[in-house]
Amino acid sequence: MNVVVDLNRCQGYAQCAFLAPEVFAMHGEEALxxxxxxxxxxxxxxxxxxxxxPVQAILVGEEAGTGER
Amino acid sequence: xxxxPETLIERITDYASRPDPYPLYAELREHGVARQQNGSxxxxxxxxxxALLHDPRISSDRRNRTEPDExxxxxxxxxxxxxxxxxxxxxxxxxxxxxxxxxPHNPGxxxxxxxxxTRIVQDLxxxxxxxxxxxxxxxxxxxxxxxxxCRLLGVPTExxxxxxxxxxxxxxxxxxxxxxxPTERQRAAADARRAMGIYLGELAASRRGNPGADMLSAFxxxxxxxxxxxxxxxxxxxxxxxxxxxxETTVNLITNGMLTLLRHxxxxxxxxxxxxxxxxxxxxxxxxxxxxxxxxxxTPLADIEINGVTVPRGAPLILVLAxxxxxxxxxxxxxxxxxxxxxxxxxxxxGGVHSCFGAPLARLETQxxxxxxxxxxxxxxxxxxxxxxxxxxxxxxxxxxxxxHDRAGG
Numbered sequence: 001m002n003v004v005v006d007l008n009r010c011q012g013y014a015q016c017a018f019l020a021p022e023v024f025a026m027h028g029e030e031a032l033x034x035x036x037x038x039x040x041x042x043x044x045x046x047x048x049x050x051x052x053x054p055v056q057a058i059l060v061g062e063e064a065g066t067g068e069r
Numbered sequence: 070x071x072x073x074p075e076t077l078i079e080r081i082t083d084y085a086s087r088p089d090p091y092p093l094y095a096e097l098r099e100h101g102v103a104r105q106q107n108g109s110x111x112x113x114x115x116x117x118x119x120a121l122l123h124d125p126r127i128s129s130d131r132r133n134r135t136e137p138d139e140x141x142x143x144x145x146x147x148x149x150x151x152x153x154x155x156x157x158x159x160x161x162x163x164x165x166x167x168x169x170x171x172x173p174h175n176p177g178x179x180x181x182x183x184x185x186x187t188r189i190v191q192d193l194x195x196x197x198x199x200x201x202x203x204x205x206x207x208x209x210x211x212x213x214x215x216x217x218x219c220r221l222l223g224v225p226t227e228x229x230x231x232x233x234x235x236x237x238x239x240x241x242x243x244x245x246x247x248x249x250x251p252t253e254r255q256r257a258a259a260d261a262r263r264a265m266g267i268y269l270g271e272l273a274a275s276r277r278g279n280p281g282a283d284m285l286s287a288f289x290x291x292x293x294x295x296x297x298x299x300x301x302x303x304x305x306x307x308x309x310x311x312x313x314x315x316x317e318t319t320v321n322l323i324t325n326g327m328l329t330l331l332r333h334x335x336x337x338x339x340x341x342x343x344x345x346x347x348x349x350x351x352x353x354x355x356x357x358x359x360x361x362x363x364x365x366x367x368t369p370l371a372d373i374e375i376n377g378v379t380v381p382r383g384a385p386l387i388l389v390l391a392x393x394x395x396x397x398x399x400x401x402x403x404x405x406x407x408x409x410x411x412x413x414x415x416x417x418x419x420g421g422v423h424s425c426f427g428a429p430l431a432r433l434e435t436q437x438x439x440x441x442x443x444x445x446x447x448x449x450x451x452x453x454x455x456x457x458x459x460x461x462x463x464x465x466x467x468x469x470x471x472x473x474h475d476r477a478g479g
Contacts, residue, residue, distance in 0.1 A: 013424060015429055017173075018180070028173060050348075051349045
């Protein structure tokens with residue numbers, strides 16, 4: 001499973017960093033860092049983060065990040 | 070006969086409207102912005118609410134109102150917590166509280182509660198399953214978030230009867246005026262906030278020599294960033310805010326959620342078959358039956374124009390979030406409950422700098438609660454519909470929710 005965050009949409013609500021902290025991390029209070037390839041065992045948490053994002057900036061799927069949608 | 074839009078706030082806060090305020094919100098959206106007889110202004114459309122949530126001219130500090138109220142009287146109570154302050158004070162205090170709650174300083178705190186939330190849910194369910202008829206509020210939806218917030222803050226659960234009384238009084242002080250003089254209610258609320266603040270402040274102070282992993286210990290001992298940590302008054306106001314918010318809101322999200330699922334059996338069945346859909350379903354509940362219906366505390370710092378209506382500086386401005394989340398100009402088929410809804414930027418947790426501090430915790434608790442309830446209650450059905458509601462039009466939810474189910478093993 002792969003993840004892409006649309007950083008133009010991201011407003012730093014940090015819901016993903018709470019709900020899947022091994023995949024998404026806040027650098028300071030605004031910048032977001034994330035692992036584009038979701039580690040094993042983190043899929044459920046990532047799906048929670050996707051649903052929780054208040055600006056729906058997280059794209060997830062087998063193809064995310066390969067330029068396909 | 071067209072009803073008078075100037076009486077909308079009276080009709081919305083009327084207890085008889087509690088089971089179904091949504092037709093009144095539809096009426097509100099027709100007017101966009103509705104001035105009320107008492108001088109306050111209601112906003113109920115999605116795009117206008119969203120803009121106002123991000124507008125620096127809109128204050129969250131009631132002391133900016135032209136007609137001050139008792140809730141802002143510091144001789145009577147304690148100062149506002151960060152929910153009732155503007156930046157930069159709001160930001161300083163919220164960031165300090167966040168240091169022990171979430172990222173960037175404590176990113177794993179909420180994730181680490183998974184196991185404990187699951188255990189509490191299972192313990193509560195084990196008791197429910199021994200009886201045919203349950204009250205979901207008293208026996209499940211209330212004790213779950215209270216137990217969690219007490220563990221998180223480091224408040225002894227056995228003191229719950231004490232702070233439940235304070236909490237009820239504080240919440241009743243939030244109700245927008247219903248025509249009657251609200252002074253007495255707000256005075257009682259200020260007294261209750263002070264009493265709860267003293268109680269929590271003493272608890273925090275007692276941890277100084279012997280801090281635990283709880284948030285009150287962190288509040289009392291964290292030296293903070295450059296501009297320092299909390300002072301004693303700030304610990305009191307912040308702890309009161311988090312304890313109230315942690316136990317007056319999630320109870321309604323869980324209860325409104327189960328009520329909605331029991332009213333939509335096809336959605337309940339779908340979630341039973343596809344548990345991975347639950348995070349989305351909880352977002353839909355936050356849109357469709359949100360526990361916080363409106364933000365009654367906002368005030369413009371200048372005359373502002375909304376949809377052609379001038380709202381004067383200092384007037385009470387009430388953002389009806391639950392109405393915005395049902396706005397057909399933003400959501401297709403807004404009155405339909407769709408647990409798989411994809412485009413769902415609801416207003417359930419507000420938005421902007423004051424967006425709900427505890428949102429990730431509320432999400433996890435509700436996902437765990439509803440998943441367990443629909444998996445383990447056999448053939449659940451409502452005993453009465455609509456159920457009796459709690460008084461508050463702001464923090465709205467059933468006071469009791471009686472459910473019959475087929476008892477485990479017979």
